[in-house]
Structures are given as structure tokens and as C-alpha cells.
Amino acid sequence: MSETDMATRADTGMRASPWDIAATDPSRCALLIADTGESLTYGDMMRGADRIAGFFAAAGLREGDVVAFLLENRAAYVQLCWAAKLAGLYYVCMPRQVSEDDAAYILQNSGAALLVASAATAPVAGRLSARLAGTVRVLSLDGAEPGLEDFQAAVAREGGPPPADRRRGASMLYSSGTTGRPKGIRHPLTDHSPHQAPPRHRMLVEGYGFGPDTVFVNPGPFYHTAPLRFMMHVQRCGGTAIGFRRFDAETVLRAIDRHRATHGFFVPTHFVRMLALPEALRAACDTSLMRCAVHGAAPMPIEVKERMIAWWGPVIEEMYGGTESIGTTMIASADWLAHKGSVGRPSGSTEIRIEAPDGSECPPGVEGLVLMRTGKPFEYHGDPAKTAESQRPGGWATLGDIGYLDPEGYLYLTDRASSLIISGGVNVYPQEAENLLSVHPDVADAAVIGVPHPDLGEEVKALIVPRPGARPCADMAERLVAYCRDRLGPVKSPRSVDFVESLPRSDAGKIVKAELMRRYWPEGRRIPR
Structure with a gap:
């Protein structure tokens, strides 16, 4: 099968089968685990x-x-x-x-x-x-x-x-x-052959250019939704996936250079750690063949994305969605530079509505609970209570994110509903402070949570992993609090700082806040769901 034939087959959105590729080009590389040397044709x-x-x-x-x-x-x-x-x-x-x-x-x-x-x-x-x-x-x-x-x-x-x-x-x-x-x-099985690609295949081929010449760098865990699904769609096209037993920023960057990578899926932590590599190493590794570097799964600080676009060029794409598949937004670098901080506009059949606490629809610029729908029903398997909590009349459902739409229909996420801190009767969402702290020159990693306070109910606290060379002390804590207050004001800023050696993160790069909260709250109180 020629490269053109495979590209045409992938573009149909119909039959796109790795079994066909195995029959006609069995020696083509399907997967390489870069840090162990394992490979599969x-x-x-x-x-x-x-x-x-x-x-x-x-x-x-x-x-x-x-x-x-x-x-x-x-x-x-x-x-x-x-x-x-x-x-x-x-x-x-x-x-x-x-x-x-x-x-x-x-x-x-x-x-x-x-x-x-x-x-x-x-x-x-x-x-x-x-x-x-x-x-x-x-x-x-x-x-x-x-x-x-x-x-x-x-x-x-x-x-x-x-x-x-x-x-x-x-x-x-x-x-x-x-x-x-x-x-x-769990979605019902559809009446399709294993050789026929799911509908999202066409979106990835047309939107991101997946094809037989794709070399897809996949530094995330294969168990996670996007790394697994993206990799398998690449293999439906006849491309090559480059995986890793564990993420190491230098190993991934050198793999991009060595294997002439064209595509990849990343989470913000991957970008942050690659940006922290020595300038000489970053300059020595060629990333110029990268045509599409998609990121998702966690919030991306604006400064980090600006630096990635400056380094790799306008190839940084963002996708927002969830395992639930209730909807998707997408945004390319050029649109993002004109709408910094946005996760994009609805893609495909996705519709978005921002819901106020009273259930009414929020106007542009006013934040509320982000609802999406595609016409495709979903439920949490065996958990009707969680299903009911996430759904609204009319086929709308939520992933639990807070955000707003601008007048042009671009979606901006401001936090997770489950991360809400109520301090002195005021609602505080910590993501803004986390994004700000994460780009401070003395900070390697940061989380912001609510902890018990005898008067306010909850106090906004920052948990900080210092960068190598920074000295964690009372003076540094005061400087970080002042840094936030100068930019966010007193309400959204941490009142106190604790220094820690590391923060618990999932393999997908998300901070495991339930684990952090248990250090400060008696068991059973204020642990996010």
C-alpha cells in the first residue's frame, strides 16, 4: 500500500485498519519505547x-x-x-x-x-x-x-x-x-467492524494532519484517555508512535530530535520540564519537523504556552474535553495568541452553555459552570448519583469546570468546581494563583488549597516546591504572598505558604488535591469529591 493510498484511506473516516497495514507493509514501525528500546512492527x-x-x-x-x-x-x-x-x-x-x-x-x-x-x-x-x-x-x-x-x-x-x-x-x-x-x-458498542475507525478519527486526520508519515511522540501514560486514543488513531493511519516507560524531559526532547517527530500529545508538566532544561541542550535538539503538538488534561499557564510557541513555533494546539466525551473544544496557536488563556471554541457537534448558580444562562464574560452537549448520551457506569449530579435537562452535562465564554464564543476555564475555597463567605478558585506561582523564578511546582481557619472557615494556602538553589524560609514565603497580592489582590491570594519536597501528581500531570487536603483536614471533612 502506498503512502498516498494510506493517507486517502485514513481521510475517508471509514475503514482505517492497522491489520491492513500489517498485511501490506509488515515491517513498518508501529511503536517504539524510546527509553527501553522495545519496538513493534x-x-x-x-x-x-x-x-x-x-x-x-x-x-x-x-x-x-x-x-x-x-x-x-x-x-x-x-x-x-x-x-x-x-x-x-x-x-x-x-x-x-x-x-x-x-x-x-x-x-x-x-x-x-x-x-x-x-x-x-x-x-x-x-x-x-x-x-x-x-x-x-x-x-x-x-x-x-x-x-x-x-x-x-x-x-x-x-x-x-x-x-x-x-x-x-x-x-x-x-x-x-x-x-x-x-x-x-462506558458507551454502548456500535454496529461497526474493528477495521472501521470511530468518528473522532476524521477529526484527528483533518484537524491535526495524522497520516502514514506521522511520528507521534507520546510521553504520557498509555492508560490515560488522550495518549492511548491518539496513539491508536496514529496506528490506524500507518504512522509510528514513540512511547516512554517513564517521562524524562531530556529523554523526550532528544527523542523528538532523533526520531524526527512530527506530532505529539503533552500535558503542561511536560512543557514546563522541557523548558527548564539547559538552554544549550534545548538549542541542540531539532524540533523543526514538529507540525502539531497537542496539549490537554490540565490548565496551561499563559507564560508557559507563550514560551513554547516562541520555541517550537505556532504548532502548539490545545484540546479541552474529558473521558466522558460530552464535548470538545480546540484552539490553534494563532487563535490562542489572539485569545490568550482560551481553550478554544466548540468543535464538531459540541455546544457550550455557561450556567449560573440559579440555573440560568450566563451572558458572555460572566463565569459559571461549563455545560456541554453533543447529542450523545453518557453515564457513569453503575453510579446513578454521580450521573445525575453531572447532567442537566436538555442533554447538557458538565465535567465540573468553571469558566466563561467571550463574545466570540471562545471558552476560558477559571477552575474546577470541586476546588472551590470558601473563605470568609467569599468564593475563591485557586487556579489563578497556582498559574501565577508556577512561573515564579523560585518555584518549581505549586498548589493552592483551602485549609481550616477558626474565623474565616477556610484559609487560602499555597504549597510550594522550591526550585533548586532557592532557600525556603519565612522571608521567601512573605515574598511569594506579596507577589500574589500585587497581581491578584488579597482575596484570591494565599494567606500562608508551606514548603514541600514534592506535590502528588497523577501520571496525567494533575495535582491530586484530595491527598493534599487530607494533611490539613480531619478525615471526612472538606475532601473534594
């Missing part, structure tokens, strides 16, 4: 997917059943996902650092019949095997472990031909759970 990837799909079917998994993966980033990850698609299964990708309680909840909530783990995740997986004995079959890619079967031996022993004519399997992903119990999103 399309031929190897899809032969492995076929074998695993045959094993899933032979193990008694029927169309619409659920498998779960608890793995680090590795080449076999994509084989498992493509196998689940071919076998018509839902596949649940769990965070590698998930707690045992959350993992047990996810397995029970999803109804998973089989869990694939690895040596790296065997301690948690072994305990889950004992805890859920008789309900979930647990296997390890790296050989038998206590409580875990040898996955490769099971595939060899029990495998059969891959099932034919099943509907396309789908991801059943869980929200990050940074403020509470993870929430599962």
Missing part, C-alpha cells in the same frame, strides 16, 4: 493482537465482556488493546500506581472478568487476585507470580483463531479520580 503488533484475541475468545469472553489492564507503558499494551477491539470487548486501562482499594472498585464496577498485569504491578495484582478470588482471572505478562498466572503460557495453551464478525470493542475508561473515587464511562 505492524506485522508483529497485529499477529500478537490476533493471538490474544483468540485467547480472549477461548477463555469464554463474549462480545461486550470486559478485560482490564494494570501495566506500565510497554509494547504489549497496544497489542492487548487491539486484541480487545477485535474480540468485541470493553477494555479498562487502570493507572499503574492505582491503590488496591481503587483497583478493586474499578474491577468490580466494570465487571471485568480478566486482569492482565506485569512484574511491575504484581504486588497490587496479587492482592487483588486473593481479594477477588473466583470473580476475576489475573495473569502476568512477565511469567507466573504468586496469585498470577503466566499470560504467555495461557495464550499458547488456550489460544485459538481470533473471533470473526464481532463488533468493534471499545475502551471503558475511568476518570482520573484525583478528587475521589474513579468514575467509569
